[in-house]
Amino acid sequence: MGKKRLEDALTKTNENVKVVYRSFQLDPTLPKDINMSLSEAIAKKYGISIEQSKANNENIKKMALEVGLDFQLDTLILTNTFDAHRLTMLAKKHGLMNEMTDRLLHAYYTESKHIGDHQTLVELAKEIGLDEDEVKKMLSSNDMAEEVQADQQEASELGIRSIPFFLINRKYTITGAQPTETFVQAIEEIAKQDGPFTEITDEGVTCDENGCEIPKK
Incomplete structure (x- = not known):
């Protein structure tokens, strides 16, 4: 969802942003074949009931639909x-x-x-x-x-522990599947601060569910 929201944000800004994907595994120790559903795995990892886990997945599916994604989490193969x-x-x-x-x-x-x-x-x-x-x-x-x-x-x-995680100009971070508007705000304000994604300074900005805080010069 974070990827889709970023892509949507890029259609709403005139900034020339290049997106590069990086490899990251939440759990590199997982085997290739796992005899467990996503709901069961989440329940086990976070110590919640299967019912709670399934309810969480349903919420994620609904959020995905809002951005045009069809998540089939019940049959997802870990x-x-x-x-x-x-x-x-x-x-x-x-x-x-x-x-x-x-x-x-x-x-x-x-x-x-x-x-x-x-x-x-x-x-x-x-x-x-x-x-x-x-x-x-x-x-x-x-x-x-x-x-x-x-x-x-x-x-x-870099201290990355979760996905999705976005690193802009190698110093500004956005964590989680933030709303499209948050990405637009971040991209445009960073462009004003740094120029057209070419100048790097020592200061940074962090974006979370409350929005983005751009350091003042």
């Missing part, structure tokens, strides 16, 4: 996403990272596909124009692992 991230890094080499990211997210949240399964990843990659043999070769090796790990190490150094 998995370790490390190989999916490696695939996005391969796609990046071919200028298709955005397309691969969109396809993976739709497959995971809407189509309930197992994006930890190699054959599934191959089929998704073919859909956006990647070469099948190249994808299979990458998945059967450790290629792109260092690139994913480098992103995750950088996220750790």
